Amino acid sequence: MSVSSIRRFVILFAVAFVAFASAPTAFAEPYFQGTKSCEECHKDEYKAWEGTKHFSSYRSAHKNKDAKKITKAVGGKKNMKRNKSCTVCHYATTQKKAEDKPKVKFGPACESCHGASSVWEPIHSDYGGKNVKREAETSDHKAKRIADSAATGLIWNSMNFEAAAKCMKCHGLARSEISGDAFAKMLEAGHPINPSFEIVMFSQGKMRHWRDKRSRAELSRLFVAGQAAKLVSATEAAAKTEDAKYKAAQTKRAADAKAVLQAVPQAATLIQSPSDDNARKMMQAIGQQDLTDQIGGLMKCAPADKENLWQCN
Numbered sequence: 001m002s003v004s005s006i007r008r009f010v011i012l013f014a015v016a017f018v019a020f021a022s023a024p025t026a027f028a029e030p031y032f033q034g035t036k037s038c039e040e041c042h043k044d045e046y047k048a049w050e051g052t053k054h055f056s057s058y059r060s061a062h063k064n065k066d067a068k069k070i071t072k073a074v075g076g077k078k079n080m081k082r083n084k085s086c087t088v089c090h091y092a093t094t095q096k097k098a099e100d101k102p103k104v105k106f107g108p109a110c111e112s113c114h115g116a117s118s119v120w121e122p123i124h125s126d127y128g129g130k131n132v133k134r135e136a137e138t139s140d141h142k143a144k145r146i147a148d149s150a151a152t153g154l155i156w157n158s159m160n161f162e163a164a165a166k167c168m169k170c171h172g173l174a175r176s177e178i179s180g181d182a183f184a185k186m187l188e189a190g191h192p193i194n195p196s197f198e199i200v201m202f203s204q205g206k207m208r209h210w211r212d213k214r215s216r217a218e219l220s221r222l223f224v225a226g227q228a229a230k231l232v233s234a235t236e237a238a239a240k241t242e243d244a245k246y247k248a249a250q251t252k253r254a255a256d257a258k259a260v261l262q263a264v265p266q267a268a269t270l271i272q273s274p275s276d277d278n279a280r281k282m283m284q285a286i287g288q289q290d291l292t293d294q295i296g297g298l299m300k301c302a303p304a305d306k307e308n309l310w311q312c313n
């Protein structure tokens with residue numbers, strides 16, 4: 001075996017190990033490192049995030065007039081920043097080593113959307129060694145870098161469905177870590193749920209931290225990915241509760257998403273049996289197709305007073 005093939009074997013083994021270790025019986029889950037390391041290399045993205053509600057809510061959410069009541073209703077720790085039923089959505093953590101206790105330190109942050117980074121971070125920006133520049137990277141290395149960092153949890157730009165699934169689980173009150181019973185109590189105590197949260201409207205306004213404005217064709221695919229994620233998350237959430245109010249909210253989310261997806265021929269299987277897998281297959285079948293004609297009229301701009309959301313320009 002040549003040195004380079006041994007190296008490749010070792011890396012492959014490491015990736016397989018990581019995939020194995022992140023199974024439910026895990027002992028070495030990837031963890032959140034916090035935003036500091038991202039900031040070093042992604043200054044503009046960091047600045048944009050600092051201007052969003054995700055950033056500012058760290059200092060404000062727990063002061064909302066209903067926060068105490070909602071925390072009390074689910075039981076457990078009285079402080080919203082320490083209660084697991086709140087922290088999974090409202091906060092991002094940081095830790096230096098796997099053994100450290102995760103510390104709540106930010107509102108929803110880079111890794112809440114791009115994935116816990118402890119494993120993929122050193123892989124995703126390495127073009128093939130310390131002194132290798134982007135232009136000098138071989139195409140084999142690039143393909144492997146992208147695949148390995150995705151396999152260890154990085155959500156790249158092109159992964160519309162995976163990104164949308166992250167938004168929809170938090171914004172649709174559909175995170176699998178939280179029981180249907182706890183969600184029911186939260187809603188009862190006045191926790192908001194916005195059934196019309198839509199990824200294009202909510203991501204292309206103040207939140208946009210990517211250099212190139214997305215084309216209409218790209219937005220049409222992102223919109224469809226968002227509807228798929230809404231359908232899958234709502235279907236799973238509705239199935240895990242008997243509570244009338246929570247079930248009704250989730251059934252409505254699922255029905256709304258289905259109504260939109262009717263316009264997309266590739267969505268037929270997904271509509272019949274909503275699952276992550278069928279959503280990914282749909283996105284694959286859509287490929288680079290422009291869906292503006294099918295769903296263009298359904299993509300809504302934000303009302304003028306919602307300046308932080310997408311105003312269609």
Ligand code: HEC
Nearest residue numbers: 037038040041110111114117121124125134155156157158
């Ligand atoms: C050492 C510098 C460095 C650090 C630290 C770093 N990145 Fe990156 N990141 C890069 C580079 C360089 C690229 C572009 C890779 C390429 O050319 O494909 C990139 C790409 C990305 C992309 C993909 C963009 C696309 O084209 O889809 C995301 C998302 C990302 N980084 C997020 C993060 C987050 C979140 C963190 C912190 C946990 C982080 N990065 C830390 C340098 C870094």
Ligand code: HEC
Nearest residue numbers: 064067070071074085086089170171173174175192193194
């Ligand atoms: C599944 C994710 C999720 C969980 C779990 C969750 N929240 Fe929220 N929460 C949200 C989202 C998303 C919003 C914004 C909702 C909107 O405006 O539509 C929100 C909004 C709020 C608001 C209004 C804040 C404001 O600034 O307007 C309060 C208060 C709140 N949550 C408290 C709590 C408490 C307390 C807990 C724990 C018992 C909790 N939440 C658990 C996702 C969640």
Ligand code: HEC
Nearest residue numbers: 053057061088089090108112113166167170199202203308
């Ligand atoms: C880890 C959970 C989580 C994820 C993932 C998440 N959000 Fe949020 N988001 C929240 C919470 C919680 C709030 C409300 C904060 C508050 O009001 O205190 C919020 C608020 C927002 C707001 C401000 C809304 C307003 O009315 O001003 C926008 C915009 C937004 N999110 C867009 C997105 C988009 C787009 C995605 C996916 C790309 C996303 N979020 C992913 C938890 C999350």
Ligand code: HEC
Nearest residue numbers: 038042045046049108109110113157163209210211212214
């Ligand atoms: C609320 C979710 C969310 C948060 C928080 C978030 N991102 Fe992103 N990020 C996205 C989405 C979604 C995209 C791609 C959108 C698309 O392709 O249309 C993206 C794109 C990117 C890109 C590609 C940029 C480009 O020019 O194409 C980088 C790099 C990145 N994010 C880094 C970061 C860093 C660093 C942070 C924290 C400071 C961060 N993101 C916080 C959701 C998020």
